[in-house]
Amino acid sequence: MTTTSGTSNGILKSAEEIAKAAKAAYEESQLVTTEQRNDVLESIRRALQASRDKVFEANRLDLEAAEKEVQAGRLSQQLVKRLDLTKGSKFDDMLQGISDVAALPDPTGHVTYATNLDEEMELYRVTCPIGVLLVIFESRPEVVVNITALAIKSGNAAILKGGKESAHTAALLTSIVQSALSTSPLSPSFIQSVQTRQEISALLSQDRYIDLVIPRGSNALVRSIQKASRIAVMGHPDGLCAVYLDASADGTKAVRIAVDAKCDYPSACNSAETLLVHESLITTVWPKVALALLDKGVQLRCDAASLAGLRSSSEVSNNKSFASLVREVTTEDYDTEFLDLILAVKVVSSLSQAVQHINAHSSHHTDAIVTENAENGTLFCRAVDSAGTFVNASTRFADGFRYGLGTEVGISTGRTHARGPVGLEGLVIYKYMIRSADGKGSIAGEFGTGKKPFLHQKIQGVTRLPF
Amino acid sequence: MTTTSGTSNGILKSAEEIAKAAKAAYEESQLVTTEQRNDVLESIRRALQASRDKVFEANRLDLEAAEKEVQAGRLSQQLVKRLDLTKGSKFDDMLQGISDVAALPDPTGHVTYATNLDEEMELYRVTCPIGVLLVIFESRPEVVVNITALAIKSGNAAILKGGKESAHTAALLTSIVQSALSTSPLSPSFIQSVQTRQEISALLSQDRYIDLVIPRGSNALVRSIQKASRIAVMGHPDGLCAVYLDASADGTKAVRIAVDAKCDYPSACNSAETLLVHESLITTVWPKVALALLDKGVQLRCDAASLAGLRSSSEVSNNKSFASLVREVTTEDYDTEFLDLILAVKVVSSLSQAVQHINAHSSHHTDAIVTENAENGTLFCRAVDSAGTFVNASTRFADGFRYGLGTEVGISTGRTHARGPVGLEGLVIYKYMIRSADGKGSIAGEFGTGKKPFLHQKIQGVTRLPF
Known part of the structure; x- marks a missing residue:
């Protein structure tokens, strides 16, 4: 060296x-x-x-x-x-x-x-x-x-x-x-x-x-x-987060959460890079969300179905930013952390398709669903394999201070030791201590089949080491 | 591929x-x-x-x-x-x-x-x-x-x-x-x-x-x-465990624990490979421990001071196994996992020297002190940087079943994720879930200095996910 x-x-x-x-x-x-x-x-x-x-x-x-x-x-x-x-x-x-x-x-x-x-x-x-x-x-x-x-x-x-x-x-x-x-x-x-x-x-x-x-x-x-x-x-190379607008998504929540997740701080790792839209929303909630995003100057990279939805809405297609900010998505866009006012948009036909897309393309950082269907919220939280899975809340909440951890050492997309926003708890491990007061000292050879059994009796209420 | x-x-x-x-x-x-x-x-x-x-x-x-x-x-x-x-x-x-x-x-x-x-x-x-x-x-x-x-x-x-x-x-x-x-x-x-x-x-x-x-x-x-x-x-390449006989070590405990730690199952990773002896025990407790180990056929690889202690005891030096089983230690012996009836022995002049030896040579698996001094026991447990630190108990207790973990996935000498004997808990990590019932959906932009504060109010008594 x-x-x-x-x-x-x-x-x-x-x-x-x-x-x-x-x-x-x-x-x-x-x-x-x-x-x-x-x-x-x-x-x-x-x-x-x-x-x-x-x-x-x-x-x-x-x-x-x-x-x-x-x-x-x-x-x-x-x-x-x-x-x-x-x-x-x-x-x-x-x-x-x-x-x-x-x-x-x-x-x-x-x-x-x-x-x-x-x-x-x-x-x-x-x-x-x-x-x-x-x-x-x-x-x-x-x-x-x-x-x-x-x-x-x-x-x-x-x-x-x-x-x-x-x-x-x-x-x-x-x-x-x-x-x-x-x-x-x-x-x-x-x-x-x-x-x-x-x-x-x-x-x-x-x-x-x-x-x-x-x-x-x-x-x-x-x-x-x-x-x-x-x-x-311990760290996170990417923050490729997605927001999924479920079939039952409330329009107001969808607009607010999509805009916050994308625009609150576009270069942050917990900002959304992908918006998944249930097909039933193509001509209803989606154009409203798109309008709000265009108003914030967000470039929308759309698949064919979401683009068709925007074209069918005269309010959107006549919007002054439509020509400059709406374009066709490429496959790479779904794997890109833009860290900018750019959003990849994709229409899905079911919750399960949304989950599959997220598990395949997200960086397992934080993903959110907007839904009025409690069961779908629960299914999403369980099935999406990310450090954070949110129901009707912006991905931007993924942060050690916001979580109440007191500080943030970093955010981990790893799956061992610590995951998600990491507070001081992520900087500790543990050790085992045995203290024997047996008059002859404790030896393993005296325990086992046909010999002494282990007690394994939990000691209640001890939170700090008593010695 | x-x-x-x-x-x-x-x-x-x-x-x-x-x-x-x-x-x-x-x-x-x-x-x-x-x-x-x-x-x-x-x-x-x-x-x-x-x-x-x-x-x-x-x-x-x-x-x-x-x-x-x-x-x-x-x-x-x-x-x-x-x-x-x-x-x-x-x-x-x-x-x-x-x-x-x-x-x-x-x-x-x-x-x-x-x-x-x-x-x-x-x-x-x-x-x-x-x-x-x-x-x-x-x-x-x-x-x-x-x-x-x-x-x-x-x-x-x-x-x-x-x-x-x-x-x-x-x-x-x-x-x-x-x-x-x-x-x-x-x-x-x-x-x-x-x-x-x-x-x-x-x-x-x-x-x-x-x-x-x-x-x-x-x-x-x-x-x-x-x-x-x-x-x-997750694993442990070595199990190089030590037993330290402190100045105040009780003779019976010293004998029982040294013999159990070495002989109960010599090829196990939680068996002792090194015995550290406080200098005050050289002609008292140490010869008794040595006799018991010789009786079990343990080869003792001794430093000069521990060897002198044995030579000064006629009972030990006249023991039939003395010539065949007692020999001089080499420096490498203190870094060797024998997995056999062989023990490296070293005399130390203080608890702190014992701790330093262990931190430098042990595999950070499990180490034990035999002592009647409670404070020394505590100091040893805190200062020895191993997955297990035991007072008056054999290193052989380091085991998932014995710890009451129900099973053992393995034993880890790593310092992240899981340490020591690993039960099913070592095969899980966690994810964060947010559920918002806010009528407009929760967005991060509404929180912060001059805006809404975070509540950070602990939810008591919830041990399983309520949704």
């Missing part, structure tokens, strides 16, 4: 050394308490507060470099906006975010299974941190602080890699965090950052030390990491 | 076709109820019961081939024993196993989070199957039926690959299962089997259709699959 990285004290470290240091910091932290971790978070907040001017200075270096890239046409103005930590209340919001995370309930130390194995032998399953996280994200520098807070709160060590555009800001933020850690019960290596893609690719093979990779960013980024890594990856 | 496999009806299928068929069978099964799945299990039991003679015939073919391999010195007699389904009550036990799994509580359909997002909008998190499992195991043919039962009970489709030595038996068992499925609400492709290693390697790249790989078998098998797969893998 020859890829190296600068650290705050100027010593170059290889990917293996970084990963090993993170695991060591994690192992050393096992006895650090919830209260101590919360105190660490507050001391990081204070350290950042005190370094505000320096952070703004580093941020200006990143912004200047980014502006040059924009002028050269290599970067979008949009990205520069995201880089800027000096605007409005962004910096203070970042600091408040630390306190908000500190105030969340501790996800570790919960007893989720407790049983007496024998008269004097208890078994407890207790939530605990996973270990070492590798988190890869794009250009917003405040994510460094956000992830730091989530990692410390949940007891996981973390290695962070932000977008190269925010390199100065991210490096300074990490170094402030590490200084604060150096006078805390946690090791400074509990939070580390790396700068280059080469380091990431070297880190992805450190499966001995790194336990979970969380890529947050573009489809291409997430896919490339899923492909390269032998370590568990 | 050109690797192909025979199926019960003689048509050759590629790995991709097999994986795709499994996912299709899974998706089609979403509306199959718990009761129907239990009925399917009983019909499989009846079908197997009716085909007993045929199964024995196929098993005899495997046994004959295996005997030839034994005579040629290419296979152990031990393995032939494991292959044999005709011996004793093995076949009936296998059938009873199906009913036992059917009788377990359904792991799906549990509501684990329920909250009102708005006056008339409810969010439920509900456990559901993962999707498609690829299960790879060694030669015991009854595992085909065991895994089939676990997969159907938990609602997961499965692709099975057993050891090549049981090919005839496994193929027949699968074909009986598939016949039973063909008259059930589940598709025959819900359970499929493949025969060759090439097929496995082709299946490991089918991450679009396969959601979880469960390798059960040798260290080499599990490692090679972890290395080759981009799909989540």
